Amino acid sequence: MRARARALADAAVVLALAAYAIPFFWQLLTSFKPEAELLRVPPLLPSRLTLAHYQVVIAQSLMPRALGNSLGIATLTTLLSLAAGVPAAYAVARLPLPGKRLLLLAIVASTAFPQIATVSPLYLLMRALELRDTWAGLVLVHASFALPLTIWLLAGFVREIPIEAEEAASVDGAGLVSMFRWVLIPLLAPGLASTALLTFLFSWNEFLFAYTFTVSEASRTIPVALALFPGVFEVPWGDIAAASMLASLPPVVIVIALQRFLVRGLVAGAVKE
Amino acid sequence: MTGREAAARRRALVCVAPTVLALGALTVYPGIWVLWLSLQQRIPIFDVSRFAGFENYGFLAVDPRFWSAARTTAVFTVGSVALEVILGVAAALAIHAQQRGRRVALSLLLLAWAMPAVVGAKLFEWLYHPAAGLVNVALGRHSINWLGDPGAALPAVIIADVWRTMPFVAILCYARLLAIPADVYEAAQVDGAGRLATLTRITLPLLGRILLLAVLFRTLDALRAFDIMFVLTGGGPAGTTETLTVYAYRALFQTLQLGFGSAVSVVVFALVMAVAWAYLRLLRAGTVAA
Numbered sequence: 001m002r003a004r005a006r007a008l009a010d011a012a013v014v015l016a017l018a019a020y021a022i023p024f025f026w027q028l029l030t031s032f033k034p035e036a037e038l039l040r041v042p043p044l045l046p047s048r049l050t051l052a053h054y055q056v057v058i059a060q061s062l063m064p065r066a067l068g069n070s071l072g073i074a075t076l077t078t079l080l081s082l083a084a085g086v087p088a089a090y091a092v093a094r095l096p097l098p099g100k101r102l103l104l105l106a107i108v109a110s111t112a113f114p115q116i117a118t119v120s121p122l123y124l125l126m127r128a129l130e131l132r133d134t135w136a137g138l139v140l141v142h143a144s145f146a147l148p149l150t151i152w153l154l155a156g157f158v159r160e161i162p163i164e165a166e167e168a169a170s171v172d173g174a175g176l177v178s179m180f181r182w183v184l185i186p187l188l189a190p191g192l193a194s195t196a197l198l199t200f201l202f203s204w205n206e207f208l209f210a211y212t213f214t215v216s217e218a219s220r221t222i223p224v225a226l227a228l229f230p231g232v233f234e235v236p237w238g239d240i241a242a243a244s245m246l247a248s249l250p251p252v253v254i255v256i257a258l259q260r261f262l263v264r265g266l267v268a269g270a271v272k273e
Numbered sequence: 274m275t276g277r278e279a280a281a282r283r284r285a286l287v288c289v290a291p292t293v294l295a296l297g298a299l300t301v302y303p304g305i306w307v308l309w310l311s312l313q314q315r316i317p318i319f320d321v322s323r324f325a326g327f328e329n330y331g332f333l334a335v336d337p338r339f340w341s342a343a344r345t346t347a348v349f350t351v352g353s354v355a356l357e358v359i360l361g362v363a364a365a366l367a368i369h370a371q372q373r374g375r376r377v378a379l380s381l382l383l384l385a386w387a388m389p390a391v392v393g394a395k396l397f398e399w400l401y402h403p404a405a406g407l408v409n410v411a412l413g414r415h416s417i418n419w420l421g422d423p424g425a426a427l428p429a430v431i432i433a434d435v436w437r438t439m440p441f442v443a444i445l446c447y448a449r450l451l452a453i454p455a456d457v458y459e460a461a462q463v464d465g466a467g468r469l470a471t472l473t474r475i476t477l478p479l480l481g482r483i484l485l486l487a488v489l490f491r492t493l494d495a496l497r498a499f500d501i502m503f504v505l506t507g508g509g510p511a512g513t514t515e516t517l518t519v520y521a522y523r524a525l526f527q528t529l530q531l532g533f534g535s536a537v538s539v540v541v542f543a544l545v546m547a548v549a550w551a552y553l554r555l556l557r558a559g560t561v562a563a
Binding site: 088270 | 278281282284285286287288289291292293295296298299300301302303304306307310363364366367368370371374376377378379380381382383384385387388389390391392394395396397399400402404405407410436441444445448468483486487490493496497499500503504518521522525526531534535538539541542545546549
């Protein structure tokens with residue numbers, strides 16, 4: 001009985017691993033396959049590997065430009081939403097804020113907010129302010145969209161810090177800014193990392209706003225450039241696979257190198273209700 | 274009020290001011306504006322802009338395309354969330370039971386969840402390719418046109434979505450499983466509980482609350498899903514994968530009916546808020562009972 005259950009669990013794990021590993025590997029393999037062999041399957045394995053698709057993507061497509069846009073927009077979004085989110089989370093967690101219940105309700109409600117609900121007015125707003133095709137427009141929209149979850153997560157992390165630390169600082173006569181700088185932020189660092197990763201990934205992956213608020217090809221972000229990847233006669237599957245690999249680089253780095261922080265943020269976001 | 278308290282309140286207001294400003298300008302204000310837009314007929318290319326009252330909503334009530342999109346949204350949401358929960362719990366239990374390879378398994382799952390939805394959609398578009406797709410090759414050289422056949426497209430989109438988002442459920446459940454103390458299981462073993470009894474009487478009830486939360490988040494995400502069908506099928510073939518969100522988007526930005534499209538997106542908005550509200554009530558009731 002036990003042995004059979006064991007074997008069943010092992011089989012389930014192997015199956016699950018295969019269901020994820022095979023598609024990743026297939027896409028990776030496709031990105032190195034010679035063009036002529038792409039549509040001839042089987043054989044599954046190519047006769048040789050080539051860097052041609054990467055050369056096309058890097059030298060002839062808009063992907064390098066899109067990578068730059070996405071890196072800039074996601075980084076600025078993260079910084080802006082932390083800059084607004086840290087003080088707000090501190091106020092929610094520690095200070096006698098008038099109207100706190102209302103603000104918390106608004107924060108919970110806006111995490112459920114569907115993007116499609118505000119895309120039409122935001123489009124008109126971006127057009128009126130001439131913010132289409134600019135980093136500033138997307139950064140503002142992404143940051144305000146990420147802000148509720150940022151505050152929610154950070155408020156939870158602030159509550160985990162012993163209050164004595166801040167009290168000691170205020171007895172010492174430290175102002176708010178130096179208390180943040182020397183006491184709160186160092187103690188909050190792991191929580192800040194978790195929150196920053198989630199915000200960065202949100203902005204890096206976001207498609208609807210980025211697609212709607214860009215007009216020119218040069219201002220596209222990674223998901224938009226990939227979704228609209230041009231083909232001349234046929235769909236260039238090899239080039240798309242290579243571009244997908246580039247688009248996945250930051251998520252891969254985050255998942256492998258910073259997994260602990262990512263999982264902590266993911267779980268905290270769901271549990272701290 | 275003492276001077277100290279007044280100072281603390283002033284500090285608090287200064288701290289939240291940027292947030293209130295940002296949410297007010299870029300969430301609340303557009304949220305009200307969209308309601309106003311939905312009451313208008315706005316077709317910029319024909320220079321039409323007039324107040325239309327509830328005409329847009331009246332049209333929706335008898336619009337077969339709207340009801341078809343509503344049905345697709347319901348099938349997509351129920352199908353994808355149900356599969357995610359079953360497979361997510363199974364994956365969490367299976368990984369938890371392993372001694373080795375946990376980190377590799379978690380990394381693979383996290384990667385599928387963390388990469389852009391557009392990348393996932395492109396990956397599946399290639400897997401579903403009629404001639405050279407791995408899915409057809411694995412099924413023995415059938416040439417099923419997964420994304421072009423009206424009967425197969427919605428299930429194909431659901432599977433792609435489950436693949437991408439099941440890890441979220443699995444990771445939440447796995448984290449909860451790690452938090453269950455070992456002596457709970459030891460006590461069950463001493464009492465002679467079998468594997469099945471341990472699973473149904475101990476593990477699943479302990480997962481209950483986190484599962485409910487996972488279902489809430491996943492349902493909200495499924496209701497507003499856009500990227501995956503927009504890239505994989507664009508709502509086709511023959512509108513079989515057109516959800517309410519895709520319909521709203523096409524009305525807004527492909528046929529440029531700002532008023533009518535806004536009315537569709539207000540419906541999505543109301544639907545999401547209603548579901549969120551119902552779940553939160555359920556959760557609160559559960560907390561009182563527990």
